[in-house]
Amino acid sequence: MPERLTIRRATPDDAADVAALAAKTFFETFAADNRPEDMAAHLATAYGVAQQSAEIADPDYVTLLAFADDALAAFAQVRRKTPPPCVTGDGPIEIHRFYVDQRWHGQGIARPLMEACVEAVRGFGGHTAWLSVWERNPRAQAFYAKAGFTRVGEADFWVGPDRQTDYILALTIA
Numbered sequence: 358m359p360e361r362l363t364i365r366r367a368t369p370d371d372a373a374d375v376a377a378l379a380a381k382t383f384f385e386t387f388a389a390d391n392r393p394e395d396m397a398a399h400l401a402t403a404y405g406v407a408q409q410s411a412e413i414a415d416p417d418y419v420t421l422l423a424f425a426d427d428a429l430a431a432f433a434q435v436r437r438k439t440p441p442p443c444v445t446g447d448g449p450i451e452i453h454r455f456y457v458d459q460r461w462h463g464q465g466i467a468r469p470l471m472e473a474c475v476e477a478v479r480g481f482g483g484h485t486a487w488l489s490v491w492e493r494n495p496r497a498q499a500f501y502a503k504a505g506f507t508r509v510g511e512a513d514f515w516v517g518p519d520r521q522t523d524y525i526l527a528l529t530i531a
């Protein structure tokens with residue numbers, strides 16, 4: 358457990374740190390189960406200073422950072438995006454990315470970060486949080502179940518040219 362955990366919105370100055378953590382965490386989580394060339398293709402398009410700068414500045418995104426003892430330990434993004442048809446709840450808002458640095462897994466950072474995401478969903482006027490999780494990511498599925506999400510459907514997710522199956526989860530927010 359960190360001695361001190363702080364969560365705040367990202368600013369443009371954070372873009373490089375967010376890009377580095379995002380690429381590192383994506384690689385650590387999925388490299389063992391994906392072809393190197395597919396990983397490289399995804400990392401090149403999804404993460405970088407330009408990409409995360411644009412997201413941080415985008416009014417349809419809220420990018421949240423969690424600092425453990427003043428070091429960046431996790432980030433999450435909430436965004437306004439049309440959901441797949443299986444998400445039928447009122448006011449759907451997506452939790453787009455949710456990544457905790459490996460060294461901080463299981464240490465109580467994910468839950469407060471999720472609470473901050475739910476607040477951001479409310480801030481967008483949302484009443485339903487929805488997200489996608491890879492069918493082969495049991496740890497994330499276990500965490501989202503603890504947070505109250507239930508499975509409502511499936512969708513394709515592309516890692517480079519590799520089509521994979523994501524579960525779509527949703528949570529009603531009072």
Ligand SMILES: CC(C)(COP(=O)(O)OP(=O)(O)OC[C@H]1O[C@@H](n2cnc3c(N)ncnc32)[C@H](O)[C@@H]1OP(=O)(O)O)[C@@H](O)C(=O)NCCC(=O)NCCS
Nearest residue numbers: 386455456457461462463464467489490495496497499500
């Ligand atoms: C998903 C993530 C945010 C969860 O944060 P965390 O700190 O690891 O979450 P927790 O430890 O509170 O909860 C994970 C649960 O899964 C369990 N778990 C761990 N490995 C597991 C596995 N292989 N299969 C099933 N459950 C597993 C843990 O024991 C824990 O349950 P418990 O509290 O009952 O013991 C974090 O692991 C992470 O960032 N992973 C890498 C990136 C990622 O996958 N992001 C989600 C993309 S959709």
